[in-house]
Amino acid sequence: MFLQPASLHAAIDLLAQHGGRLIAGGTDFFPGLAQAPETRPVINIAHLAELSAITLGPDLIRIGAGATWSEIVAAPLPGSFDALKAAAREIGSIQIQNRGTIGGNLCNASPAADSVPPLLTLDARIEIASARGLRTLPLADFIRGNRQTDLATDEIVTAILVPRAADDxxxxxxxxxxxxxxxxxxxxxxxxxxxxxxxxxxxxxxxxxxxxxxxxxxxxxxxxxxxxxxxxxxxxxxxxxxxxxxxxxxxxxxxxxxxxxxxxxxxxxxxxxxxxxxxxx
The missing domain is CATH 3.30.390.50 (CO dehydrogenase flavoprotein, C-terminal domain)
Incomplete structure (x- = not known):
């Protein structure tokens, strides 16, 4: 079953009702089908504008989990994001950078995920949504092991939060x-x-x-x-x-x-x- 919700709220509801596998860019999901076909409902959130915005607030920089690597490279972020942008430029080909998302990279939780070290140095936090509400936790606590995260089956990573104290x-x-x-x-x-x-x-x-x-x-x-x-x-x-x-x-x-x-x-x-x-x- 392939589901395409019209909003983040609808995606959260679908996940709560049916469970399933979230995909955004799909750059890890589709190659993985060769080893393990997906039997759960697939919920496509790639088109949700709520998840792709990059916002510079007075205290926090908020990068939507659906932001692609190309969008991160092009964004007018402070110089403290130079390392993350450098990592983004080396994640696969241009085609992968145009489709792959920062949230997907973190949720995939590979030990070789290039975005993780730069975000750790910026004291990044992960914003997570579910039908029960929002929560945040440090990136260092979110990734628990090889391909293991703190994400519950009914939760969606919605954003990466970086304090402006790191700007300099x-x-x-x-x-x-x-x-x-x-x-x-x-x-x-x-x-x-x-x-x-x-x-x-x-x-x-x-x-x-x-x-x-x-x-x-x-x-x-x-x-x-x-x-x-x-x-x-x-x-x-x-x-x-x-x-x-x-x-x-x-x-x-x-x-x-x-x-x-x-x-x-x-x-x-x-x-x-x-x-x-x-x-x-």
Whole structure:
């Protein structure tokens, strides 16, 4: 059964009554049918304008879950979204970027979801709607594991919320794959930095994806980066032990050992590049 509700309210009602599988861009859904045909009702929400708006409010930036990667790249967002836009430009081909949605990427909950590390550095929250009302929770709590989220069967992700307090962060995204484009990440890094009046790092946020079941912030590394004033100090701070929280796996793209070694190199490079971008020396 294929259902196409005329509004978000109608979609919520259909989900409550029938259950089913939500699709927007369908860029993960349709390839997945080859492995596991869908037996539940399919509810298409791709056309719902309520889910695609990108709004810059005084306290929050609200990105509708149905916003496509191309729409995110084109949106007049603050510079703190540079890392997310860089990730968006590397998600599949232009055709995929024109159809795939940020909400779908998060709900798919792949360890290699390129949007997750940049959003983690921005302290993003997820807005979720159901017949019971609205709720929000941090992105770090929304994704629970490989292909696992906190979403109940009657809920729809409606938006990603980012506090405007992050507007002045300099951000950077770096991805490693087996080729330059159209590739699933072996490892990806998102960095967000804020420097004080003297040029020292006052706020550091480091997130890594594809090196654990869930992308994560590296709190120990973030702490030691505070106060760094030079590229050499940053290089000294990025020690393998500060990436100990990672739990990479062996798969067809890379070994766990390669992922861990590559992550250390990429983190150092990304932090140094982000530091230079923010005016460091």
């Amino acid at each position: 962060l300099a951000t950077y995204f770096l991805k490693l794959g087996t080729r330059r484009y159209l590739v699933i990440s072996i490892a990806m890094i998102a960095i967000a930095l804020r420097r004080d009046a003297d040029g020292a790092i006052a706020d550091a946020r480091v997130a890594i994806g594809s090196c654990s079941a869930v992308a994560q912030r590296l709190g120990d590394l973030e702490k030691v980066l505070i106060g760094c004033r030079t590229v050499s100090e940053i290089a000294a701070a990025v020690k393998p032990g500060r990436l100990a929280a990672l739990s990479p796996i062996d798969d067809v793209r890379a070994t766990a050992t390669y992922r861990r070694d590559a992550a250390a190199t990429l983190v150092r490079r990304a932090i140094q590049d982000c530091f230079a971008k923010s005016g460091g020396a």
